[in-house]
Amino acid sequence: MIKKLFKRVFGKSAKVKSLGAASVIPFEVHKVGRDGISYGAKRVTDGLQAAGFKAFVVGGAVRDLLLDKHPKDFDVATDATPEEVRRVFRRARIIGRRFRLVHVMFGEETVEVSTFRRAIDAEDAETDAHGRILRDNEFGDQEQDAARRDFTANALFYDPTTQEIFDYHHGYEDIRANTLRMVGDPEVRYREDPVRMLRAVRLSAKLGMKLDAATAAPIAKMKDLLANVPEARMFDEMLKLLLSGHAWECIKKLRAMELHHGMLPMLDVILEQPLGEKFVTLALKNTDARIQADKPTNPAFLFACLLWHEVLAAWKTKQDAGEKPIGALHEAMDEVLGRQRAQLAIPRRYDAVMKEMWVMQPRFEQRGGQRPMRLLGVPRFRAAYDFLLLRCESGEVDKGLGEWWTEFQDASEERRAEMLQPDTGPKKKRRRSKKPNATAVQAELPID
Ligand code: ATP
Numbered sequence: 471m472i473k474k475l476f477k478r479v480f481g482k483s484a485k486v487k488s489l490g491a492a493s494v495i496p497f498e499v500h501k502v503g504r505d506g507i508s509y510g511a512k513r514v515t516d517g518l519q520a521a522g523f524k525a526f527v528v529g530g531a532v533r534d535l536l537l538d539k540h541p542k543d544f545d546v547a548t549d550a551t552p553e554e555v556r557r558v559f560r561r562a563r564i565i566g567r568r569f570r571l572v573h574v575m576f577g578e579e580t581v582e583v584s585t586f587r588r589a590i591d592a593e594d595a596e597t598d599a600h601g602r603i604l605r606d607n608e609f610g611d612q613e614q615d616a617a618r619r620d621f622t623a624n625a626l627f628y629d630p631t632t633q634e635i636f637d638y639h640h641g642y643e644d645i646r647a648n649t650l651r652m653v654g655d656p657e658v659r660y661r662e663d664p665v666r667m668l669r670a671v672r673l674s675a676k677l678g679m680k681l682d683a684a685t686a687a688p689i690a691k692m693k694d695l696l697a698n699v700p701e702a703r704m705f706d707e708m709l710k711l712l713l714s715g716h717a718w719e720c721i722k723k724l725r726a727m728e729l730h731h732g733m734l735p736m737l738d739v740i741l742e743q744p745l746g747e748k749f750v751t752l753a754l755k756n757t758d759a760r761i762q763a764d765k766p767t768n769p770a771f772l773f774a775c776l777l778w779h780e781v782l783a784a785w786k787t788k789q790d791a792g793e794k795p796i797g798a799l800h801e802a803m804d805e806v807l808g809r810q811r812a813q814l815a816i817p818r819r820y821d822a823v824m825k826e827m828w829v830m831q832p833r834f835e836q837r838g839g840q841r842p843m844r845l846l847g848v849p850r851f852r853a854a855y856d857f858l859l860l861r862c863e864s865g866e867v868d869k870g871l872g873e874w875w876t877e878f879q880d881a882s883e884e885r886r887a888e889m890l891q892p893d894t895g896p897k898k899k900r901r902r903s904k905k906p907n908a909t910a911v912q913a914e915l916p917i918d
């Protein structure tokens with residue numbers, strides 16, 4: 471069928487050969503040239519092929535090139551073992567827990583090289599009580615490797631030397647039809663690895679591909695299997711989703727398919743209140759725009775946004791109970807982080823930056839005396855200010871506050887003096903020196 475389709479579209483000259491179970495699609499048909507492949511990936515496939523091995527660019531990169539998108543990174547699959555791969559390249563190291571892989575480094579670029587995996591034999595595989603595959607590191611051949619990839623669009627092999635694509639699962643046709651389809655029986659594949667349900671949502675949102683009906687159907691009844699996935703893996707997947715450049719789209723889809731319970735347990739609570747929903751929506755759209763514009767994004771900033779309304783609620787409860795504002799804020803932050811850690815496993819390394827974002831927010835309200843100048847000098851002022859603007863835009867605080875800070879940052883000294891309001895904050899002891907030194911600025915930060 472695929473041959474007929476190509477003949478019809480491209481005429482007789484474009485020949486799709488069959489090689490065993492694979493269709494071999496020539497350059498004239500798919501039009502992905504060797505120059506679309508990164509320097510490092512070409513070095514890796516050339517090097518391995520020169521040493522007598524098979525080597526192909528695989529997975530997301532081939533898919534993205536066919537979709538006319540810029541691949542994020544390039545992966546290579548080969549019949550060489552990790553040790554054999556390492557011997558071919560000067561800068562290569564074997565990594566991996568679940569799978570053993572080789573990272574080959576060329577300057578800034580790292581190419582991930584994996585040995586063809588063996589197709590999973592459900593009888594023999596080591597699984598948990600729910601059928602999730604625990605170990606899967608046996609080597610196989612190219613065809614088996616294709617069978618254990620998740621979606622047909624991700625199961626294509628590109629040879630940069632011949633510029634041919636090897637397709638075992640009609641992935642090429644699916645990409646042309648803009649369809650994301652699971653390789654094999656979707657139910658079996660979700661049971662082996664429930665994270666594939668999240669990948670289905672993320673990739674279809676990110677690539678604008680529709681999810682094939684049979685691939686989407688089992689998700690509703692299988693979504694609870696996500697509860698058995700180790701937290702660290704869920705966290706990795708969530709990070710990929712949030713930093714995909716299509717986080718808002720992904721989250722909408724996750725909610726529509728009710729997959730977010732496993733992924734972002736706090737989302738329901740946050741999105742229940744209109745202000746929280748507005749704030750999170752703005753934060754996600756803002757991150758998406760930054761990523762699409764190739765600007766750096768700090769995941770901690772995004773987590774600080776996702777949890778902000780929880781912090782606000784806890785902060786208010788404590789102040790209503792008579793606690794002093796700053797003390798109450800610190801307690802509220804610790805309480806929310808503790809609660810989330812139990813469900814979501816946000817690693818502790820993000821805590822410091824999240825807390826910085828939160829702690830600086832009340833300081834924006836103080837617009838008298840030396841305080842605004844000191845706040846401008848704080849290292850993460852810019853991020854905290856972006857956070858403030860999102861709060862203004864969501865309607866949580868007065869827009870005027872954001873506008874004041876926008877103007878104050880770039881204003882002349884004279885204008886700044888005019889802008890400062892009467893100093894109503896708690897009085898500080900006078901200092902001899904007019905310029906606060908670095909330690910004085912740090913001491914200003916209400917840190918416990
Ligand atoms: P992205 O653009 O987000 O990197 P990707 O498809 O390249 O998408 P990776 O996580 O980089 O995703 O994985 C590379 C390839 O490995 C995939 O294209 C797919 O072939 C295979 N793969 C990844 N995760 C799984 C999985 N859970 N089950 C089966 N195959 C997978």
Ligand code: MG
Pocket residue numbers: 529530531542543
């Ligand atoms: Mg990838």
